[in-house]
Amino acid sequence: MTDNLYINGQWTSGSGTRRGAVINPATGETIGAVTFAEAADLDAALAAANAASAGWARTSAYDRAAILKRAAANARAQAEAMAQAITREQGKPLSEARMEAGSAGDHIEWYAEEARRTYGRVIPSRQPEVMQSVMLEPVGPVAAFSPWNFPIGQLVRKLAGALAAGCTIIAKAPEETPTCAMILIQCFVDAGVPAGVLNLVFGVPAEISAHLIPSPVIRKISFTGSVPVGRLLGELAARHLKRTTMELGGHAPFIVCDDAEAEKVALLGAALKFRNAGQVCASPTRFLVQDAVAERFTTAFVARARALRLGDGAAEGTEMGPLAHARRLDMMQALVADALDQGARLLTGGARHGNTGFFFEPTVLADVPLSARIMQEEPFGPIAIVNRFADLPEAIAEANRLPYGLAAFGFSTRTDRTHAMARGIETGMMSINHFGLAAPETPFGGIKDSGHGSEGGSEGILSYLTPKFVSQFNG
CATH class of the missing domain: 3.40.309.10 (Aldehyde Dehydrogenase; Chain A, domain 2)
Known part of the structure; x- marks a missing residue:
């Protein structure tokens, strides 16, 4: 399949001719190829995520949850196909791949329920005529970067968390393991995620991050990977005042x-x-x-x-x-x-x-x-x-x-x-x-050089939301 990119509701082969080899690590043999996104493809994804952002943010939490629950059911139905692809392209034993793929539906369903519990709060005012409240709003379009070691387990947290919160997302999945990511994306598409809300790209990591992170469209970056790369992306994000979640290495x-x-x-x-x-x-x-x-x-x-x-x-x-x-x-x-x-x-x-x-x-x-x-x-x-x-x-x-x-x-x-x-x-x-x-249901994340922020648990959806304080005089 050459249509590896998913942009603005369409599978596409992209605007260029660059491809990356997909290798079976158990044999060292090339078993396929994946499309590398060019600048024009990334611009198209940015435009799509930006255009869809307001509409998806206005979609009720109830309706977003319903879509995600359908996506969870689809992921469970496709778990074996994802597991087979993980083993073929990443190498882990099929028993481990089945556990990883089998958990995708649980992650999506958890976030579906969390979408309906982003409550905000009322703050007692010093004046009886004033109503003070805090509303939680989607932070906006997200650029997400996921690794090859858990090509479903890490990607699904980012997709489900962003979508549950009402954010649109451009996901850069690992070019080493494209097939399982494509299957997972299709689970969301078939569930009714609107065009532009969810976009998938592959390609040269440094090129994609250098293009997406500085874009004024992107409001948040979620990255899982090594400490050195995390530092580079964190510096780039800080230069443009972008919120980040960084899940980095450990020892x-x-x-x-x-x-x-x-x-x-x-x-x-x-x-x-x-x-x-x-x-x-x-x-x-x-x-x-x-x-x-x-x-x-x-x-x-x-x-x-x-x-x-x-x-x-x-x-x-x-x-x-x-x-x-x-x-x-x-x-x-x-x-x-x-x-x-x-x-x-x-x-x-x-x-x-x-x-x-x-x-x-x-x-x-x-x-x-x-x-x-x-x-x-x-x-x-x-x-x-x-x-x-x-x-x-x-x-x-x-x-x-x-x-x-x-x-x-x-x-x-x-x-x-x-x-x-x-x-x-x-x-x-x-x-x-x-x-x-x-x-x-539990937060996953580190401190010190292992990063900051959490994915999973109630903390996971909060990282895609921003508080808005409203003070209203009713005198």
């Missing part, structure tokens, strides 16, 4: 105290670490384990890592798929080599797996010194660091040492310890004694 600590069930926690930790081959912004990376249970935890963790079945995500029984790009293989190898040079111990993995596709072995490093690159840089791949600590304040200090603050995990049966972790760790999301992140 999540995973603290295991000596009263926790070490082997059970190790299995959960391995499942979280190697999910999507470690290509998860909230993935645990620094496993900080108290001395008394370190051997038990590490033995169980390494055994699970070694037992993982690598392969094509579409194959039966695959537990971990490939990395998304060949360049990620080089980064994994460089991080491992540097850690070993600095004195770390390699417990398993550490090398490319096979010669076909972009597979890297599940890797566990122990006793990694702070001087190693991987102790500073987010690995964004299947490499786990297991280091020991003596007491909890030491672990909390290590958790807070880096400028990241997206997610953190803590395990203890003692309430004084769990309370200390919940209060003491600088993070936007904290999961204690289980994995409890990323549900539609």
Whole structure:
């Protein structure tokens, strides 16, 4: 299909001839091509979003919710098609892709309900003749940039949140994974989203952001991606006084105290670490384990890592798929080599797996010194660091040492310890004694270099609304 762009209610092949290759990361083979938007296409999308903005903002919350509920039903009906496309173009096992695609309907439905609860408030006045109120209004057209690691999970939050609030949107989806994004867009189109309200583009990220963000049409930017790119887009947005939501990278600590069930926690930790081959912004990376249970935890963790079945995500029984790009293989190898040079111990993995596709072995490093690159840089791949600590304040200090603050995990049966972790760790999301992140009804976002703002939960729709204070004299 060459009509990859959706602009002003029409699928189009765009105004230019540039295309990007779509590659199956399990084989390294080119399996398709995607249209790259040119300046003329972006201008058309801007004009469409601008023209549709007032009408969509005036559409009642009740009617917007009804459209979104139909979109949610459509997304559930198309979940398998989206999952198959995710695995084919992104690489994750089909079981994980099905979970991601299957949750899209829940995210849309959550925002449909939130659309009807954007209440505002009445403020008691100092004068009896004056009525003071705060109304919540759509911020206006949105430019949204979503990543390839969760091509449905991240995109759907932006689409549903903006549309529920009454904003029009231009979504720049990842060119590596176009098919699932196109299926998701069609779910909204078939639900009755008017022309111009929803627009989809692909292309060179720097070109698209440089064109959309400075435009006077765009009132808000939502970006999910790396810290360096987030900084650049944040600077550009600030130059033009645009509101932003930035969900950036992390380097999540995973603290295991000596009263926790070490082997059970190790299995959960391995499942979280190697999910999507470690290509998860909230993935645990620094496993900080108290001395008394370190051997038990590490033995169980390494055994699970070694037992993982690598392969094509579409194959039966695959537990971990490939990395998304060949360049990620080089980064994994460089991080491992540097850690070993600095004195770390390699417990398993550490090398490319096979010669076909972009597979890297599940890797566990122990006793990694702070001087190693991987102790500073987010690995964004299947490499786990297991280091020991003596007491909890030491672990909390290590958790807070880096400028990241997206997610953190803590395990203890003692309430004084769990309370200390919940209060003491600088993070936007904290999961204690289980994995409890990323549900539609909960906020998802970080602090410090991991960004600002939230997607999901009641906080998610508020980021697309702006308060208007009205003071009315009735004397």
